[in-house]
Amino acid sequence: MDVPLKISRDLLALAIDQSRDGITIADARLPGWPLIYVNAGFERLTGYVASELLGKSVRFLQGTDTDQPEINILREALRKEQSCVVTLRNYRRDGSMFWNELSLSSVHDTDGTLTHFIGIQNDVTARVTLDQHLRQSNQDLHALNQQLYRLAHTDPLVGISNRLHFEEQLGQMLKTAQRTHSLLSVLVVNLDLFKRFNNRYGRAAGDTCLRMVGDLITRSFARGADCVARYDNDEFAIVSMGGSIEGLQQHLHKLRSQVRALNIPHSDSPEGVVTICGGGISLIPQRDSTAQELLQRASAALLEAKRLGNDSENIVS
Numbered sequence: 001m002d003v004p005l006k007i008s009r010d011l012l013a014l015a016i017d018q019s020r021d022g023i024t025i026a027d028a029r030l031p032g033w034p035l036i037y038v039n040a041g042f043e044r045l046t047g048y049v050a051s052e053l054l055g056k057s058v059r060f061l062q063g064t065d066t067d068q069p070e071i072n073i074l075r076e077a078l079r080k081e082q083s084c085v086v087t088l089r090n091y092r093r094d095g096s097m098f099w100n101e102l103s104l105s106s107v108h109d110t111d112g113t114l115t116h117f118i119g120i121q122n123d124v125t126a127r128v129t130l131d132q133h134l135r136q137s138n139q140d141l142h143a144l145n146q147q148l149y150r151l152a153h154t155d156p157l158v159g160i161s162n163r164l165h166f167e168e169q170l171g172q173m174l175k176t177a178q179r180t181h182s183l184l185s186v187l188v189v190n191l192d193l194f195k196r197f198n199n200r201y202g203r204a205a206g207d208t209c210l211r212m213v214g215d216l217i218t219r220s221f222a223r224g225a226d227c228v229a230r231y232d233n234d235e236f237a238i239v240s241m242g243g244s245i246e247g248l249q250q251h252l253h254k255l256r257s258q259v260r261a262l263n264i265p266h267s268d269s270p271e272g273v274v275t276i277c278g279g280g281i282s283l284i285p286q287r288d289s290t291a292q293e294l295l296q297r298a299s300a301a302l303l304e305a306k307r308l309g310n311d312s313e314n315i316v317s
């Protein structure tokens, strides 16, 4: 069968009229670009009949909702006689909102003079709503992830970093210190005779005591470069970059006196109050130093401080 290569104008008109999409034609030579044609698809989409639309600008579909960024894109494209695709909030005859994906093209005559604009309109409400839900779900998921991360990296009792976070931070700070040849200090602080404190005063008092000392250490090492963590039951670890070994010694010294000044009674301790011991290292790490090794050396320094007695300190370089 021969396929006719040209289609008649009647067929063209029928095809446009019966298209599923909304199709509109506006006269570009008249002020306000009034509509001179709307197809049945556009009537179905908007709930208006052609007689209510012809002669008007389609802008009325926006109602009072004219503060939409995509309208500016549309305006600019129309001004430059270019084509564009925008998605706008439009309102049907019954007032209900729908997302209208409008594809606009300009029509020029044989002299190149702009004569008409053609708009093809589609209801994309389902797609936009789905996109919005997806975006919201993504945001919720992101927030949940952040919350999970915080939970996984926070000690629930004291509300500061936990061992996992500390080891991550120590690893990162070690790399930075190795790269920049900076001084890195790792400090381990431990409550003296804490087991006996717990036995005498009970778990709840023990928890309060840990919180008070933890708060104090956190406030004491509040610089951005420091990470303070509850490393083990009654043990806190601190990593800090920069500064000097003397500075760290003074810091630890002050911290010990601040803990004493908390005046938490501890009748099983010769000091009568809760005290801490602190041990640490302060050095410019070698290229092959590992976080594990630094922690071991800081723990060994703490053991040495403990050997000296309650309320002692020992920092090595």
Ligand SMILES: Cc1cc2nc3c(=O)[nH]c(=O)nc-3n(C[C@H](O)[C@H](O)[C@H](O)COP(=O)(O)O)c2cc1C
Binding pocket: 024, 025, 026, 033, 057, 058, 059, 060, 061, 062, 071, 074, 075, 078, 088, 090, 100, 102, 104, 117, 118, 119, 121
């Ligand atoms: C052929 C044609 C179809 C259009 N169809 C729509 C439409 O479906 N929805 C809409 O909000 N705006 C449509 N517009 C755009 C508005 O009529 C108007 O040009 C736009 O809001 C920017 O002009 P303004 O600054 O006068 O509001 C169409 C414009 C033309 C020329």
